[in-house]
Amino acid sequence: MDGPFSLAGKRGLVAGIANDKSIAYGCARWLRHAGAELAVTYLNEKARPYVEPLAEELEAGLFLPCDVRNDGDMEAVFRAIEDRWGRLDFILHAIAFAPKEDLHARVVDSSQEGFGLAMDISCHSFVRMARLAEPLMTDGGSLMTLTYYGSERVVEHYNLMGPVKAALESTVRYMAAELGPQGIRVHALSPGPLKTRAASGIQRFDELMDKAAAKAPDHRLSTIDEVGTTAAFLASDAASGITGGITHVDHGAHVID
Ligand code: NAD
Numbered sequence: 001m002d003g004p005f006s007l008a009g010k011r012g013l014v015a016g017i018a019n020d021k022s023i024a025y026g027c028a029r030w031l032r033h034a035g036a037e038l039a040v041t042y043l044n045e046k047a048r049p050y051v052e053p054l055a056e057e058l059e060a061g062l063f064l065p066c067d068v069r070n071d072g073d074m075e076a077v078f079r080a081i082e083d084r085w086g087r088l089d090f091i092l093h094a095i096a097f098a099p100k101e102d103l104h105a106r107v108v109d110s111s112q113e114g115f116g117l118a119m120d121i122s123c124h125s126f127v128r129m130a131r132l133a134e135p136l137m138t139d140g141g142s143l144m145t146l147t148y149y150g151s152e153r154v155v156e157h158y159n160l161m162g163p164v165k166a167a168l169e170s171t172v173r174y175m176a177a178e179l180g181p182q183g184i185r186v187h188a189l190s191p192g193p194l195k196t197r198a199a200s201g202i203q204r205f206d207e208l209m210d211k212a213a214a215k216a217p218d219h220r221l222s223t224i225d226e227v228g229t230t231a232a233f234l235a236s237d238a239a240s241g242i243t244g245g246i247t248h249v250d251h252g253a254h255v256i257d
Contacts, residue, residue, distance in 0.1 A: 026224025
């Protein structure tokens, strides 16, 4: 693909593919389709058999384990990127976790440990990734993460992930300001509900999907491909004027009361 949307010659890291339903997989497909070369990570050996065929299909130049809770995993990924490519153009961070008992509780009742763990994996891991990416983004770059509308308004059953995603969105704004001088742009993509592994941990998720479809002006739900084409755009030079914002990919549901 030529023109302003081409990612030919660009190299990026995609973290968060669990299977072919993952938002990160939808993004990786379109980032690759637009011409980018990808590094793909998988959580651990248990996850590897599900991710490896997808990484092969994506012709990933690098395929490495990365559990953001393991000391040294992320550093090893960035060392491998530096050794192989010497530089990096974009990152897609599609990682979130909360312990089930905390996710299913009221925010008021969430544990200190569970809240902290959800914050670390779902929010601060993006900060650590950005810090490791910064020196490799010598020609500027695009840092992307995934958020959800439950940060902006109370969405039933989203519980402690609401405040966690609100922190993530604020982090996007601060890092956009801090990294802007180096030409590094920072984005949050906010899709509507999608049936993924992570989503299966949220109670009454089907109801949440029904409500989102009822609210959306065209009464449709977003797909991982729609998130993917948006990610490809935000990673491209065509989006050079955009940073620090939340891009909703939810068929407009967020504008409806
Ligand atoms: P998913 O289960 O396919 O992906 C979640 C990923 O997080 C998995 O690949 C998992 O391995 C990874 N992960 C969890 N703990 C990790 C750790 N310690 N280290 C490294 N990776 C870890 O589900 P998804 O819905 O595609 O989630 C991707 C992102 O999209 C998340 O940030 C999620 O909050 C966000 N999101 C999802 C929806 C939805 O409805 N599914 C809507 C809006 C935003």
